[in-house]
Each structure stands twice: as structure tokens, then as C-alpha cells.
Amino acid sequence: MKLHHALIVLAAAFSALxxxxxxxxxxxxxxxxxxxxxxxxxxxxxxxxxxxxQYTLSARAKQTLHVKIAGSSNANFNVFSPGDVPGAAQALGAGATGTDWRGELPADGQYTVQVYQMRASARRGAKVPYTITFDIR
Incomplete structure (x- = not known):
């Protein structure tokens, strides 16, 4: 019985790999x-x-970035400063369908705008069609 149990554990570990x-x-x-x-x-x-x-765009400090997303109500976005990585840093700003984001940029460099959906709809595998607009002034 112990051998049978060990084989099941080994098979499960192998399948995970x-x-x-x-x-x-x-x-x-x-x-x-x-x-x-x-x-x-x-x-x-x-x-x-x-x-x-993840959309990347170059901008300069003191410019204003305006991000607008339309389409699926599940479409959300986060804006990250140069050098910041989605999932490892706090977002500079955020928005969703019907909620734009506009902000003055703190530094020169490459900004990242991450488009995603919340966990509840992601868990269901919902498809998210969207249109996103970036405006820099």
C-alpha cells in the first residue's frame, strides 16, 4: 500500500512538471x-x-499622459513609471472602461500601461475586446 501511495505522489509531481x-x-x-x-x-x-x-511608450517628465479605454466592461489598466514592473511595483495610476486616467509624468523614460481584467472575470475566462487611446501633451 505504501508503494502504491508513493507512486501516486510521484505521478502527481511529474504531471505538475x-x-x-x-x-x-x-x-x-x-x-x-x-x-x-x-x-x-x-x-x-x-x-x-x-x-x-503591456503597452510601452516613451515620454518626458512634466508631460501629461491621458489614457482612455473602451470596449468590454472588464477592461482595466494600470500605468507604471519607467523602471517599474507590473506585479512588482505600485502603479502610478489606474483606470477602467468609463474611468480615464490623466496625470503629470514624474520622469523621462519608457512608461508601461498594463491592460488586464479582474480576477472574478479572469477566472471565468472572459474575453476582453478593447480600444485604448494614449494622449501625451
Whole structure:
């Protein structure tokens, strides 16, 4: 009986090591490019479950960034300062569908805007189509 129990534990441990790569949360990173002379850019996307999209854009200290997201009511975003990593640092700002964020930027560098959905809808695997607009002045 002890051998049978040990084999079950060993099989469970082995199966945990062989999970497919798709079992991990997918993080997609996209650079935001402004056309010459433009101060805003709009991008469309979608994701589902615990996946997320991280938009990167360069800006200077004292500029004002305005972020607006539309689409699914599950679409949320966080804004991170240069050098700050989503999940490891506090966000500079946040917003959601119907709740824009606008703020003066504290430093020169590359900002990250993380688009995600809350855990309750992510757990259900909800698909989140969205349109996000970045405006820098």
C-alpha cells in the first residue's frame, strides 16, 4: 500500500512538471508609436482569462499622459513609471472602461500601461475586446 501511495505522489509531481506552456498567463508587449506630428495613438486588442497586454511608450517628465479605454466592461489598466514592473511595483495610476486616467509624468523614460481584467472575470475566462487611446501633451 505504501508503494502504491508513493507512486501516486510521484505521478502527481511529474504531471505538475509537464504542464503545457499555455497553462501560464500570457503577457503580450506592444510598443506605442505616434505618427509624426501626432500627440495621440489608438490601439485595439483583446485577451482572455488571466492574460494581459503591456503597452510601452516613451515620454518626458512634466508631460501629461491621458489614457482612455473602451470596449468590454472588464477592461482595466494600470500605468507604471519607467523602471517599474507590473506585479512588482505600485502603479502610478489606474483606470477602467468609463474611468480615464490623466496625470503629470514624474520622469523621462519608457512608461508601461498594463491592460488586464479582474480576477472574478479572469477566472471565468472572459474575453476582453478593447480600444485604448494614449494622449501625451
Amino acid at each position: 509537464t504542464l503545457p506552456a499555455s497553462a501560464a498567463d500570457k503577457v503580450t508587449t506592444e510598443a506605442v508609436h505616434f505618427t509624426q506630428g501626432a500627440s495621440s495613438a489608438t490601439m485595439k486588442g483583446s485577451f482572455s482569462g488571466y492574460d494581459s497586454v
